[in-house]
Amino acid sequence: xxxxxxxxxxxxxxxxxxxxxxxxxxxxxxxxxxxxxxxxxxxxxxxxxxxxxxxxxxxxxxxxxxxxxxxxxxxxxxxxxxxxxxxxxxxxxxxxxxxxxxxxxxxxxxxxxxxxxxxxxxxxxxxxxxxxxxxxxxxxxxxxxxxxxxxxxxxxxxxxxxxxxxxxxxxxxxxxxxxxxxxxxxxxxxxxxxxxxxxxxxxxxxxxxxxxxxxxxxxxxxxxxxxxxxxxxxxxxxxxxxxxxxxxxxxxxxxxxxxxxxxxxxxxxxxxxxxxxxxxxxxxxxxxxxxxxxxxxxxxxxxxxxxxxxxxxxxxxxxxxxxxxxxxxxxxxxxxxxxxxxxxxxxxxxxxxxxxxxxxxxxxxxxxxxxxxxxxxxxxxxxxxxxxxxxxxxxxxxxxxxxxxxxxxxxxxxxxxxxxxxxxxxxxxxxxxxxxxxxxxxxxxxxxxxxxxxxxxxxxxxxxxxxxxxxxxxxxxxxxxxxxxxxxxxxxxxxxxxxxxxxxxxxxxxxxxxxxxxxxxxxxxxxxxxxxxxxxxxxxxxxxxxxxxxxxxxxxxxxxxxxxxxxxxxxxxxxxxxxxxxxxxxxxxxxxxxxxxxxxxxxxxxxxxxxxxxxxxxxxxxxxxxxxxxxxxxxxxxxxxxxxxxxxxxxxxxxxxxxxxxxxxxxxxxxxxxxxxxxxxxxxxxxxxxxxxxxxxxxxxxxxxxxxxxxxxxxxxxxxxxxxxxxxxxxxxxxxxxxxxxxxxxxxxxxxxxxxxxxxxxxxxxxxxxxxxxxxxxxxxxxxxxxxxxxxxxxxxxxxxxxxxxxxxxxxxxxxxxxxxxxxxxxxxxxxxxxxxxxxxxxxxxxxxxxxxxxxxxxxxxxxxxxxxxxxxx
Amino acid sequence: xxxxxxxxxxxxxxxxxxxxxxxxxxxxxxxxxxxxxxxxxxxxxxxxxxxxxxxxxxxxxxxxxxxxxxxxxxxxxxxxxxxxxxxxxxxxxxxxxxxxxxxxxxxxxxxxxxxxx
Numbered sequence: 001x002x003x004x005x006x007x008x009x010x011x012x013x014x015x016x017x018x019x020x021x022x023x024x025x026x027x028x029x030x031x032x033x034x035x036x037x038x039x040x041x042x043x044x045x046x047x048x049x050x051x052x053x054x055x056x057x058x059x060x061x062x063x064x065x066x067x068x069x070x071x072x073x074x075x076x077x078x079x080x081x082x083x084x085x086x087x088x089x090x091x092x093x094x095x096x097x098x099x100x101x102x103x104x105x106x107x108x109x110x111x112x113x114x115x116x117x118x119x120x121x122x123x124x125x126x127x128x129x130x131x132x133x134x135x136x137x138x139x140x141x142x143x144x145x146x147x148x149x150x151x152x153x154x155x156x157x158x159x160x161x162x163x164x165x166x167x168x169x170x171x172x173x174x175x176x177x178x179x180x181x182x183x184x185x186x187x188x189x190x191x192x193x194x195x196x197x198x199x200x201x202x203x204x205x206x207x208x209x210x211x212x213x214x215x216x217x218x219x220x221x222x223x224x225x226x227x228x229x230x231x232x233x234x235x236x237x238x239x240x241x242x243x244x245x246x247x248x249x250x251x252x253x254x255x256x257x258x259x260x261x262x263x264x265x266x267x268x269x270x271x272x273x274x275x276x277x278x279x280x281x282x283x284x285x286x287x288x289x290x291x292x293x294x295x296x297x298x299x300x301x302x303x304x305x306x307x308x309x310x311x312x313x314x315x316x317x318x319x320x321x322x323x324x325x326x327x328x329x330x331x332x333x334x335x336x337x338x339x340x341x342x343x344x345x346x347x348x349x350x351x352x353x354x355x356x357x358x359x360x361x362x363x364x365x366x367x368x369x370x371x372x373x374x375x376x377x378x379x380x381x382x383x384x385x386x387x388x389x390x391x392x393x394x395x396x397x398x399x400x401x402x403x404x405x406x407x408x409x410x411x412x413x414x415x416x417x418x419x420x421x422x423x424x425x426x427x428x429x430x431x432x433x434x435x436x437x438x439x440x441x442x443x444x445x446x447x448x449x450x451x452x453x454x455x456x457x458x459x460x461x462x463x464x465x466x467x468x469x470x471x472x473x474x475x476x477x478x479x480x481x482x483x484x485x486x487x488x489x490x491x492x493x494x495x496x497x498x499x500x501x502x503x504x505x506x507x508x509x510x511x512x513x514x515x516x517x518x519x520x521x522x523x524x525x526x527x528x529x530x531x532x533x534x535x536x537x538x539x540x541x542x543x544x545x546x547x548x549x550x551x552x553x554x555x556x557x558x559x560x561x562x563x564x565x566x567x568x569x570x571x572x573x574x575x576x577x578x579x580x581x582x583x584x585x586x587x588x589x590x591x592x593x594x595x596x597x598x599x600x601x602x603x604x605x606x607x608x609x610x611x612x613x614x615x616x617x618x619x620x621x622x623x624x625x626x627x628x629x630x631x632x633x634x635x636x637x638x639x640x641x642x643x644x645x646x647x648x649x650x651x652x653x654x655x656x657x658x659x660x661x662x663x664x665x666x667x668x669x670x671x672x673x674x675x676x677x678x679x680x681x682x683x684x685x686x687x688x689x690x691x692x693x694x695x696x697x698x699x700x701x702x703x704x705x706x707x708x709x710x711x712x713x714x715x716x717x718x719x720x721x722x723x724x725x726x727x728x729x730x731x732x733x734x735x736x737x738x739x740x741x742x743x744x745x746x747x748x749x750x751x752x753x754x755x756x757x758x759x760x761x762x763x764x765x766x767x768x769x770x771x772x773x774x775x776x777x778x779x780x781x782x783x784x785x786x787x788x789x790x791x792x793x794x795x796x797x798x799x800x801x802x803x804x805x806x807x808x809x810x811x812x813x814x815x816x817x818x819x820x821x822x823x824x825x826x827x828x829x830x831x832x833x834x835x836x837x838x839x840x841x842x843x844x845x846x847x848x849x850x851x852x853x854x855x856x857x858x859x860x861x862x863x864x865x866x867x868x869x870x871x872x873x874x
Numbered sequence: 875x876x877x878x879x880x881x882x883x884x885x886x887x888x889x890x891x892x893x894x895x896x897x898x899x900x901x902x903x904x905x906x907x908x909x910x911x912x913x914x915x916x917x918x919x920x921x922x923x924x925x926x927x928x929x930x931x932x933x934x935x936x937x938x939x940x941x942x943x944x945x946x947x948x949x950x951x952x953x954x955x956x957x958x959x960x961x962x963x964x965x966x967x968x969x970x971x972x973x974x975x976x977x978x979x980x981x982x983x984x985x986x987x988x989x990x991x
Contacts (some may be wrong), residue, residue, distance in 0.1 A: 024958065028908075028932070028957075031908065031909070031910065031955055031956070031957045032908075032910045032928065032932075033910075034953075035951070035955075039914075059928045060929045061929070064929060065928055065929050065932055068929060068930075068932070069932040280936055333951075377900050591944075801945075
C-alpha cells in the first residue's frame with residue numbers, strides 16, 4: 001500500500017515539476033559523462049577532448065537513453081499527450097493551406113450533419129407526445145372504389161360495440177368551427193370538435209384542469225365546454241390560471257373552460273381550442289364526418305385488429321347494403337399517418353445526403369493527411385532513427401488529427417447554431433414539426449461522437465501507414481518509393497469513393513432541379529397575375545348554414561370588392577387555390593343504378609363570376625347566374641369527357657352522390673385546373689352554384705392591378721366593410737400560396753444543391769491533392785524522363801492517365817449509387833424519370849470536366865519543371 | 875509482483891533486466907552511490923565480466939526509484955561535482971533479500987541441470 005502511495009507521489013512530483021525533473025535528468029547524465037571522461041583521462045592518458053568523445057561514444061545515444069529513462073518515470077502518457085497536442089497544433093499552424101482545407105471540409109461536414117440531425121430528430125425520431133404510441137392507429141373506411149374515407153356516427157357506434165381488439169375508438173368531427181373571441185380586435189379561434197374520449201384515448205394529461213371523461217358528453221348533450229391549447233391560453237388569455245373552471249364568451253355563448261393542454265400537444269391541423277362532439281344518432285349512416293382513431297387492446301397486433309374490424313364492416317354491409325354495402329376498413333399506425341410519406345422521404349433523403357457529405361469530409365481530411373504524411377516520411381524515419389517508438393509516432397499523428405477533429409467539431413457546432421434558425425424558417429410548412437428542431441444535449445453528444453469517430457477514422461489510416469516506416473529506409477533513401485506506392489493506393493481508393501459519392505449527390509440535385517423546374521412550368525390553369533384570396537368565416541350564431549343572411553353577406557362582399565378601385569373581377573369559392581380544402585364526392589349519368597357506376601370527383605361550390613376571376617376559360621355553355629331557376633352544374637373538361645365522351649354535354653343531366661341522388665343539368669364546361677397541388681394531375685371536377693349550396697365559409701377571390709400588398713389590404717378591407725363585426729379575413733396573394741405549396745420540393749432542392757456543391761468541391765480538392773502529391777513524389781522520376789528525352793506532353797499524359805482512371809472508376813460506382821437511391825428519390829421527384837439519361841449525362845460530363853481540370857493543373861506544373869533541379873532534389 | 879512481469883515484458887530483454895535490478899540494489903546496499911559509480915562498481919566487482927549499458931542503467935535507476943526501492947538525493951561527488959546519489963530504502967532492502975533468494979534458487983537449479991542432466 002505504501003509503495004503505491006510512494007509511487008503516486010513520485011509520479012505526481014515528476015508530472016508537476018516536469019521541467020525540473022528533466023533538467024535533473026540532464027544533469028545526472030552529464031555527470032556520468034564527466035566522470036567517465038575524467039576516468040579515461042586518468043587511466044588512458046587521453047586529452048580531455050578525446051576522452052570526452054570516447055565517453056560519449058561508450059554511453060550510446062544520449063537521446064535514446066533520455067527517452068528510455070523518461071519512459072520509466074511512468075508519467076509519459078500524460079506528458080506526451082500534452083506535448084503531442086502542442087506539437088500537433090504547431091504543425092498544423094505551420095501549413096495553413098492544408099489546415100484550412102481540412103478544417104473547412106470538417107466544419108462543413110460536421111455542421112451539416114448536426115443541423116440535419118436536429119431536423120431529422122424533430123421530424124422523424126422524436127416520438128409524438130401520446131401514451132403508448134405503438135398502440136394508436138388511425139381507423140379509416142374504404143369506399144367501394146378503394147379510397148380511404150372517414151367514418152360516420154352510426155358506424156362508429158357499431159365499431160365500438162362489436163370489436164374486442166380495440167380499446168376505445170375516438171373521433172375528430174368535420175367541420176371545425178370558428179368561434180369569435182370579442183375584444184378590441186375580434187379574434188377568430190379555430191375550434192375542433194372531438195368525441196369525449198379523444199384525449200383519454202391519446203393519453204394526454206392536461207397542463208391544468210381536466211379534459212372530458214369518456215361518456216361525459218352523451219348523444220344530444222349540448223354542454224358548452226372547451227379545452228384550450230396552451231398557446232391560445234397564453235396568447236389570448238394571458239395564461240390566467242383562474243380561467244380554468246370559469247366561463248368565457250365565445251361568439252354568442254358562454255363556454256366553461258375545462259382545462260389547458262400541455263404546450264407540446266399537437267394533433268393534425270392546428271387547433272386553437274377543442275370542443276366536445278356528441279355522437280349524433282340522428283345523422284344518416286352514409287354521412288361520413290368523423291376521422292376516427294383507436295387504441296389496440298394490449299397484446300393485440302394491428303393485423304388481427306384489422307381482420308376483426310373488416311368482419312364487422314362486412315356484416316354491417318349486409319345489414320345496411322344501401323350505405324355500407326361494398327365498404328371496407330383499414331387500420332394504419334398513427335405514427336406513420338402523422339408523419340406523411342413525403343416528409344419521410346424528404347427527411348431520409350436529407351439523412352442520406354448528409355451522411356455522404358460527412359464521409360466525404362472525412363475521406364478528404366484523411367486524404368490530405370495521408371498526402372502530407374507521405375511527404376513527411378523523411379521526418380518520421382528520422383524520428384524513428386533517433387529512438388522514437390512506433391506507437392509514439394502513431395500517438396503523435398493521432399493527436400494531430402484529434403486537434404483537427406476537435407476544432408472542426410467546434411466549428412461545425414457553431415455553423416449548426418447559425419444554420420438551424422435558417423433551416424427552421426426555410427423548412428416551416430414543408431416538414432411537420434420542423435420548428436421543434438433545436439440543438440440539445442443529444443445534439444451535442446452527437447457532435448462529439450462525430451468528431452471522435454471522424455478523427456479516429458481519418459487519423460488511423462495515415463498514422464498506421466506512416467509509422468510502418470522503418471528507420472533503415474530513411475538511411476537508404478528508398479523510403480519515398482516504398483511507402484509512396486501503398487499510400488497512393490489507399491488515397492486512390494479514398495478519391496474513388498469521394499468521386500462516387502459526389503456524383504450521387506450532384507446527379508440527385510440535378511434531378512431534383514429538373515423536377516422542380518418542371519413543377520414550376522406546369523400551368524395550373526389559374527391565372528396568378530394580380531389574384532388575391534381572402535378566407536371568410538362567418539359565426540354560426542348570426543349566419544346559419546344555407547341561410548339567406550349568408551347569401552346576402554356574400555352579395556354585399558362582392559359588391560364592395562367590385563366597387564373598390566383597383567379591384568376588378570371577383571368571386572367566391574369553397575376551395576382556396578393551393579390551400580384547400582379538398583372536397584370529393586361521386587357523380588354519374590342519370591341512368592346509373594349501381595354505386596359502382598359512380599365516378600370519384602372533386603367538387604367546388606362557386607358564386608357566379610368566379611371562373612372569370614380565377615382566369616379559368618369557359619369552354620362551352622355559360623357561367624352560373626345569380627338566381628338559377630333549376631338545379632344546374634358546370635363540369636370540368638375532363639369530367640365532361642368522362643361522363644359524355646365525344647358528345648356535347650350541355651343540356652345533359654348528371655346525378656349527384658348515389659342512384660337516387662339529385663339530378664342537375666349541365667350548363668357549361670370549364671378548363672381543367674390544378675387548383676390544389678400542381679404536382680398531381682387535375683381531377684375531374686363538378687361545380688355547384690352557391691345559389692344551391694350556400695356554405696357560410698368561403699374564399700373570396702379577386703383580381704386587381706394594384707401592387708401585391710395593396711391588393712391584399714384592399715380585399716381585406718372590402719370584406720370587413722360588408723360586416724364590420726367580423727375579424728379581418730386571412731388574405732394572401734394566390735401566387736404566394738402556390739409557392740408555399742411547393743415549399744417542400746424547394747427545400748429538398750436547396751439542400752441538395754448545397755450538398756452537391758460541397759461534395760463536388762470536397763471531392764475535387766481530394767483529387768487535386770492526389771495528383772499534386774503524385775507529381776511531387778515522382779518529381780525525380782519525371783525529371784529523369786525529361787532528361788532522357790521525354791517531352792512535356794508525355795509527362796502530362798503520365799499524370800493525367802492516373803486521374804482519368806480514377807475518374808472512370810468513380811463515375812461507374814457513382815452511377816451504381818444513383819441507381820441504389822433512385823427508389824428514395826422517386827418519391828421526391830415530379831414528372832422526371834429517375835434515371836433520366838440526359839440529366840445523368842450532364843452530371844457525368846460536368847464531373848469529368850471538373851476532374852480533368854483538377855488533374856491538369858498539377859500535371860502542367862510538373863511538366864514545366866526543370867529536370868536538372870528535379871533530379872538534384874532527389 | 876504482478877506488475878513486475880508487465881513491466882519486464884515492456885522491455886525487450888527480460889532476463890538482463892531483472893538481473894540488472896538485482897545488481898543495482900546489491901551495490902547500493904552498502905552506501906549511497908551515483909550512477910557512474912554504480913556502473914563502475916558492478917564492473918569492478920564482476921572483474922569486468924559484466925558491462926553495464928548506460929542505455930539500461932538510467933532507466934533502471936528511475937524505475938527502482940519509482941517503485942520506492944531506491945531513494946535519490948543530490949550530493950557532491952568525489953571530484954566536487956553535484957551528483958545524484960541513490961540509496962536503498964527499507965522496502966528496497968526487503969526486495970533485495972527477496973530477489974537474492976530467487977536468484978540463488980535459479981542459479982542452483984541451472985547448476986543442477988548442467989551437472990546432472
